Amino acid sequence: MATNIDFKNIWKQQTSNKPNMEELLGKLKKFRNQNLRRLIFSNIGLITTSLLILFIWYRYQPEMITTKIGIVLVVLGMAIFLFAYNKMFMVFYKIDQTQSNNEYLQSLYVVKSKQKFMQTTILNLYFIMLFLGICFYMYEYTSRMTLGSGILAYAVTLAWIAFNWFYLRPRTIKKQQGKLDELINKFEEINNQLKES
Amino acid sequence: MVFEEIYELYWQRIFRLCMGYVNDTELAQDLAQETFIIVWQQLPKFRNESNIGTWIFRIASNNCLRQIEKEKKFAKTDLPINLEEKKQESMEPQIQMLYQFISELPETDRIIISLELEEVKQAEIAHIVGLSESNIRVKIHRIKEKLTQKFKENGY
Numbered sequence: 237m238a239t240n241i242d243f244k245n246i247w248k249q250q251t252s253n254k255p256n257m258e259e260l261l262g263k264l265k266k267f268r269n270q271n272l273r274r275l276i277f278s279n280i281g282l283i284t285t286s287l288l289i290l291f292i293w294y295r296y297q298p299e300m301i302t303t304k305i306g307i308v309l310v311v312l313g314m315a316i317f318l319f320a321y322n323k324m325f326m327v328f329y330k331i332d333q334t335q336s337n338n339e340y341l342q343s344l345y346v347v348k349s350k351q352k353f354m355q356t357t358i359l360n361l362y363f364i365m366l367f368l369g370i371c372f373y374m375y376e377y378t379s380r381m382t383l384g385s386g387i388l389a390y391a392v393t394l395a396w397i398a399f400n401w402f403y404l405r406p407r408t409i410k411k412q413q414g415k416l417d418e419l420i421n422k423f424e425e426i427n428n429q430l431k432e433s
Numbered sequence: 434m435v436f437e438e439i440y441e442l443y444w445q446r447i448f449r450l451c452m453g454y455v456n457d458t459e460l461a462q463d464l465a466q467e468t469f470i471i472v473w474q475q476l477p478k479f480r481n482e483s484n485i486g487t488w489i490f491r492i493a494s495n496n497c498l499r500q501i502e503k504e505k506k507f508a509k510t511d512l513p514i515n516l517e518e519k520k521q522e523s524m525e526p527q528i529q530m531l532y533q534f535i536s537e538l539p540e541t542d543r544i545i546i547s548l549e550l551e552e553v554k555q556a557e558i559a560h561i562v563g564l565s566e567s568n569i570r571v572k573i574h575r576i577k578e579k580l581t582q583k584f585k586e587n588g589y
Contacts, residue, residue: 241584243577246531247550250452252462254444257437264470333471333492334479337544338563340495422501429541430564 275322282318286311298376306373313365320358324351341427345420352416356409363405367397434485436473446551447493453547454497456536464500468493490553490561494544534583538576545569546576
């Protein structure tokens, strides 16, 4: 093979203006804030909703144990969902970026596969707890209605739950999984480039 | 080593590595900047066990590999016409060609050849990528053959 093309020389001729330090440090600050903001927002969501529900508990003083179980289930469901969400987010940011490419690709692959499993499991758990919670919560108030309207109230709620479970949930999962699968496949493919030869 | 020194010393090298990976000036600038942000954050954790260059190149190449994750977000809004081409018109066609051909290689090959052209020792490249030295040598040989072939097809 005759390599008389001086690749190294051509390669070196490419240069780019170095952004000044201030610009870089400005970006660093923005980058830090962004991550922090995302984390804060998701947690504010959890805390305000939980506080609101606990306020309802305090304000309307439910009498039956079923109502209290319902409230606890809903709050717990949201707490688990957000806790898992935060954790997944952190895990991804904690991957050691100073490993070799080979090890790094493997960690990316492992983390993404884990994320895929977690997402489905946690989402299912969240939906089940939310639905159970609502059914329990409703009992106290429907028990005071006439039989007919009580049944109607449950029928409407169950229909709404069914719509969520059979339509919204699979769609959400499919959307999330689609993106993740693409990434997982790509990471695997790149990783395989290192295995051959 | 102080961050300012590292930045001064490695900016062009890291930029070229990113440029070889994506062949897009703006994107390469972003990737290089991200690399230095990570370097800045991780620097206190750096122990002199390994060469600082190896350490920085590892961060840079890993950041490039992760790039596909962000790519997805832009893919749909990508313009049909490559506006980047106009900007690079003034650049020597040889340089343009080399970077274009490299960016068309499989992802890990892009990193390996970029490091080789940056005159990183093959033992170091092996350490950055995580393959054996002999493996790297074979790969570099093949990639260079491929690039020569492509250059010849284009009249060089």
